[in-house]
Amino acid sequence: MADFLHLQDFLQPVSKAFLNDDQEYDAFQIGGVIDAYEEEHHPDLDAADIVLLGVGEERGSASGKTGSSGPDAIRREFFKLYNWHRDIRLADVGNLRSGAFLADAYAAMKTVVGELIQANKTVLILGGSHDLTYPQYKAYAAHQLIIEATVADALIDLQEESAHRSERYLMDILTEQPNYLRHYNHLGFQSYFVHPRMLETLDKLRFDCFRLGRIRENMEEAEPVLRHADLFSLDINIIRHTDAPANSLSPNGFSGEEACSLARYAGMSSRLSSFGIYGYRPEKDKEQLTARQIAQMMWYFMDGRSVKNKEALLDDRDAFWEFHIAFSDIETVFLKSKRTGRWWMQLPDQEFVPCAYNDYLLASNNEIPERWLRHQERL
Template sequence: MSDLLDFLLPVSLSRLNHDETYNDFQIGSQVLLHDTQFPDWEPASVVLVGTGEQRGAGTAADPGYPDEIRRQLYRLYHWHEGIVLADLGNIRQGATLQDTYAALKTVVHTLVTAGKTVLILGGSHDLTTAQYQAYVLGKKIVEATVVDALIDLQETPHPRSAAFLMDMLTGQPNYVRHYNHIGFQSYFVHPRMLETLDKLRFDCYRLGKARENLEEIEPVLRNSDMLSFDICAIRRAEAPAAGLSPNGFSGDEACMLARFAGMSLSLSSFGIYGYNPLRDPGGDTALQIAQMIWYFIDGKSVHNREAPLEEKTAFLEFYVTFTDVATTFIKSKKTGRWWMQLPGGQYIPCAYSDYLAACNNEIPERWLRAQERLS
């Protein structure tokens, strides 16, 4: 595993904290950090990797950009004794954009294969390509979820950050079992894009629909293997460095989405993209991202308490018939989360609203969409 060192630059803790010491309960005093030496990251359950690569968005790259997020993160207090965090530093910038992709892909693949959850503090959103390619390298079929005000399916290849989804969703061989897009803003998206994604039976959630009841998004994230979050999905007032729109998710809603992601038993990588400290002189966006990471870790602590579905005594069972279909809903006694059974016998994550719909003799839309994808 020491081969990872070839791809990573250390982080200077003294530069982050200006030579001031953290107290025993702050994250900065507990993280296993790549500073003067490469850490033993084996005990960690969450591993952080940074990259300042911005060339995919047509701007200059700086491998140290994620350090501004670390500066804010390390000041926060660590409440979760069961979660060990390692920080392996920043990806070395390659001679070309493809070189950086290759380095990030290798690092993420190695960590995910070792059973770690990887947090990527990224530059431009096209780095999602490398995050996904880490699974391709391991020939793992994934459910991928993106939170973004835009849908990066532009036909023109430049800038790369506006077109990377085309390769990810249509490239061969393809390892995307299902794709979810959360928080798109309709006035920024060509209607044909949504038609294309719908024909592929992918699920897209408009910003207003997602904000209407954020709890409905939790089952989507619970079933995801990888999550890519572009900070332009957050309204400009609460993430000034995003700079796209006065509308978007609020800061606390972004934290809630991050917590839902941490609660997922499936999710093994979470990339937060779009941060550039040159657009964040007050550090508000860095603090927003740091708090999202804190909530992601908080979600991991809930994840660790969840029982496996096979442990029948940990769940309440509800038998329901709707439109002549008999099925079973189960609810976790520990976390209150719901699952519903498909005709093939497998359980999929759902929400309480799906159970209520079934009780009213209505076909839950989540159930119907899952059946369509299996047919």
């Protein structure tokens, strides 16, 4: 059970009336069905599948602000959308209160997210600057949960010398002891922004980094990565400027539709328990287009969660097609879901791990899939 009264001290309520200009939401709009923390109303967290949390903290970035209106700007657009996923129950616990210091905000976010995860809720965090990934990770570490983390970011925030926590928070996550990170994936980095040595370091640690171009060539490559993740952190700088005007980093990046695909893949994961969307600066937005983009990504995250609810357990072999393959003198098994079309491959230790159709094709042609090799190296 998630005890809302225990969390209430850290949170500020939202106002649906303010977000919708004193208009009533339609019963089919998300604003009409979401169970939100308002002045006179506490949400029933036990009934919720996905819980929204706004964290506008920006003191870890160049902006240095204690709070941002970003989460409410995103809510304003998200609550307007029509709810097609009646099997997914939504709650909103409002916005995290700004503490006196950045460390206070981190501690509060760690506590709130950690308690929701412990109650088996999926937490959807509307950030704030990207360093909030650190307390997102600490929510798991506080409960000694060993996790796989995936970050989507045009940059790799490992700049030790930077004065801004948002540019070096990854160093804290990767080097902190004791460490609760089983594996780390990085999606969508843009090579010209990243020091080659940084990639070499991550590769030596057997972490997987996927260039923007590689994922855009075949978006389905990202699905198995996100299916295996417990934590997903996304910086809106991965979306090209024309599709997300609040991103002033680069004219290049994922399209709006591709970013929605990533969010949908995250929703389809049966392991994922927290998804943070960071880096939204409402003062840089144009016609609220970036807020709408993020709202639609959240809608697709719900869509993915609806697909996940229909997936069978791997033990139910009647729900999968089974393919026995031999490649390079290795015999293995591939499974394909009859319900969702997703693929898994078996490692020598008999564990099944998520993979893509392309991995099956490579194995069928007597080639060792890179994904299989990387998993073996880590074992």
